[in-house]
Amino acid sequence: MTNTGKQPTIKLAAIDLDGTLLDGREQIPTKTVDHLITLQQNGLRIVLCSGRSPFEMEVYARQLQMNVYDGYLIYTNGSGIEGCQSDLSLRFPSLSASQIHTLLRIGRTFHLLIYAPQEGCYFLEGGPRMKRLFAFGRQRFPHPTHPLTKLFSLVIIVEDLERALSQQTNKLCFRGSPRQIRRMGAYLDSRLPDRFSIFHLSGSCIEVNQKHVDKGEALAQLCQRLHIPAEQVIVFGDSANDHPLFERFSNSVAMGNADRITRQKAAHVTATNNEEGVRQYLQSIGL
Secondary structure (H helix, E strand, C coil): CCHHHHHHHCCCCEEHHHHHHHCCCCCCHHHHHHHHHHHHCCCCCCEEEECCCCCHHHHHHHHHCCCCCEEEEEECCEEEECCCCCCCEEEEECCCHHHHHHHHHHHHHHHEEEEEECCCEEEEEEEEEHHHHHHHHHCCCCCCHHHHHHHHHEEEEEEHHHCCCCCCCCCEEEECCCHHHHHHEEECCCCCCCCCEEEEECCCCCCCCEEECCCHHHHHHHHHCCCCCCEEEEEECCCCCHHHHHHCCCCECCCCCHHHHHHHHHCCCCCCHHHHHHHHHHHHHHC
16 A cells, blocks of 8 residues: 555545445445544545446445435546535536447447446347346346346346437447457547547446546536535546546545556555455545
8 A cells, every 4th residue: 555745634535436435245345334434424525436327326325324424426437416415416418419329330330238327227239139138137136135136127128229318328338358349449549539538447348428528527526616625635446437536636546456557547556445445545544
C-alpha cells in the first residue's frame, strides 16, 4: 500500500462498486460497512460511482445507510446522479438514435453479445435460441440466492435492440471473446474516438456512453453543487471507467486487483477488493 506525505482534509469519498468496494461475492464486507457508516456519522460524504444502473446500486446504498447521511449515486458510468436522501436527480446526455444505430451495426459485424440497461432490467439482443436458453435458466436456477438467478431474472431478450430501446439509452455494452473485443475496440478507438466515451472494462467487455459522459465529469458537477473542492475528495476504482475519476481528482486510489494501466494512473495503490482495500486505505490516512 502506498501512502506518502500529508493528506488533505477529506470531505467526500467516491467509491466504485465491482472490483473495488464489493468483494468477489458482490458483497460489502461487514467491517467495511461499519467503518463507512462511522465515517458518515463523523461528516464524510459517500458517493457510489458505478457502471451499474440505479436499481442495482440501491441495495448497497441502503446497507451503508446513505439515505440517512445524504449520500449520492453516480450510475451507468456517469450517465446520471441520484441523491439517496436529497431530491437531487441529474441526467446527462444519452446515446442518440443515430449513435445507437451505428454502434449496433458495428457490434453485429463483430458478432458480439449486445445489451443495454433499461428501467429495472437489461435488454439483450437475441433470437429464439437465446430466449430458450434464458427460459431454461430461470427454471434451472429459481432460488434467489444463487448467483445465476440475478442474471436470468434481470435480462429480457429482444430480437431487435434498436427498436426496443425507443430511440435512446444511457450506454451500450458489448461482450465476446478477447479476440472479438480487441478487434472491436481497435475499430472504435481508430474510427470513432471523438464520438463516444469508450471503456475497455476487461478482455471480454466494452461499454460505450455518450461523449464526455463519464464518472469524473459527473462527480465534478456534484462536487460543484456541494461546494466541495477537488482536493478534499478521494476516489477509489479498479477499471477503465474509473480513469476519468483519476484524471479529475488527484487523491486517487487504485485497488491491488486493478489492471496495470489503472494502477499506473492512480496516485496510490491499496490492497485488493477481497482484502477490504478501501477500508484499509481510509484507515491508513486517519479516516
